[in-house]
Amino acid sequence: MPLVYNITMKRINQVLESEPNHAEITVRGWVRSFRNDRFIALNDGSTIHNLQCVIEPADHDQSILDEINVAAAVAVTGHLTESEGSGQRVELQATKVVILGKADPEDVKLTILSPKRHSLEKLREQAHLRVRTNTFGAVMRVRAALSFAIHKYFQEKGFYQAHTPIITGSDAEGAGEMFRLSTLDPKNPPINEDGSINYKEDFFEKESNLTVSGQLEAETYAMGLGQVYTFGPTFRAENSNTSRHLAEFWMIEPEVAFNDLDANMDLAEDFIKYVVSYALDNCADDIEFLENRLEQEDKQKPQNERSPMPLREKLKFIGKNNFKRVSYTEAIDILKNSKPNKNKKFKYIIEEWGADLQSEHERYLVEKHFECPVILFDYPAKIKAFYMRLNDDKKTVRAMDILFPGIGEIVGGSQREERYDVLKQKMADMHIEEAELWWYLEMRKFGSVVHSGFGLGFERLVMFVTGMGNVRDVIPYPRTPGNAEF
RNA sequence: UCCUCUUUAGCUCAGCUGGUUAGAGCAUUUGACUGUUAAUCAAAGGGUCCUUGGUUCGAGCCCAAGAAGGGGAGCCA
Incomplete structure (x- = not known):
């Protein structure tokens, strides 16, 4: 088989940029369509665009032609020429086609690889195949680019990535229900005298969970490295059934020593503008495709x-x-005097200062009143974390939240309480066990300084940049209540 | 968890007031054509009408329970 890697092997995105100079090249990919026994539309995942490979049927064995089916993997060797057709600039005049992996059309017909439009719901049922569709190829390339842009931004700004733990021994992070982790025999766990489970015999000799946030640990690292960020998976066992929630999602959490809330807002805004612009500049074809979709x-x-x-246009607008x-207090005034509040069109009517804002209120502010992203800050202490x-x-x-059109809250952040006595009192008031977070409190005794940070839901960012409406369609294998298939 | 909608061919859907043999487009197969671009033209194959129970002479259609999925809300990122 002449398929070892060599200099003539090219990815299709490079080939499509090349001059049609008749040089011999080999490409490998999956057949998207085979028209007229002559035109193979070949895709290798490097770009939304297919390479048109033209074959002269008489020059190839019938056994090969019979196996050039949709979804089959093939290697095509040929000469790159200007295209006679109008749909593409260049095309590959094939001299040799090798079938690398067959695909039986009768089996393909039963899957989303069959050459026709499929609903996003149907694609979700076949998540192992959906990356081979145009839409998911584009979304996942944009996701990868955004991930790279995030690291690039922080690294260039002198941040260090902090790998905060995924397994946590504290259950007081306060960001939601946690997934319990244990190696005890669920049918026959060791029992204390009072009937409760004896976690002293568990792997960590205490209760442990999957993390809901790396923030508290990131804060300790900001106190040493100055400016850090986390970018990793996060787990919430909330029974949330919406298009914006996952049980397993990726979160970015920068934490900066000496930053107050204003600097924190500046950072968040600059950061979002940078990564959105990066995607726009580096995934132009994919975003154009998604725009048309x-x-x-x-x-x-x-x-x-x-x-x-x-x-x-929307992404450029953001940049x-x-x-x-807007302060929370100003926002409440705007909402109180808004038409839907006066006409009782809101499900939850805003009556007084102190109320938590519902998503209908956030949407009104972002989509109707300001018509741009909004940063709300200085929230009532009662409705925010300790x-x-x-x-x-x-x-x-x-505290500050950044609200985006169509997405809602994309960022939640705050300046952290750096004063030992105030924090200790707040933990007591809000029933946070000091024994659980002694280390977090103790950090305030040794050179404690003003510091701030925020959390950004990566999937919500990907939703915004790709225009996808469901968070389940911007992550390879979504984890939601009742669903951990694949 | 709550509200709401949906479930009929591989896919997307139509199916009248409960009445004979459940239809269309796309996909698939076969043939024709051979510089196509979601190719085109012709023909063929393809059904547990989500499941269970009920009402009825008769149920895809009505009733009940359940399952799966969508949308919205809450919680949040």
């Missing part, structure tokens, strides 16, 4: 549910315009 999808929807602007910064820094008014904390 979205436009087609919008045609099926009623006018008021359609995207207000095309995908690329160019400043996010609107570690957020108390303002001098004793009523509000230095």
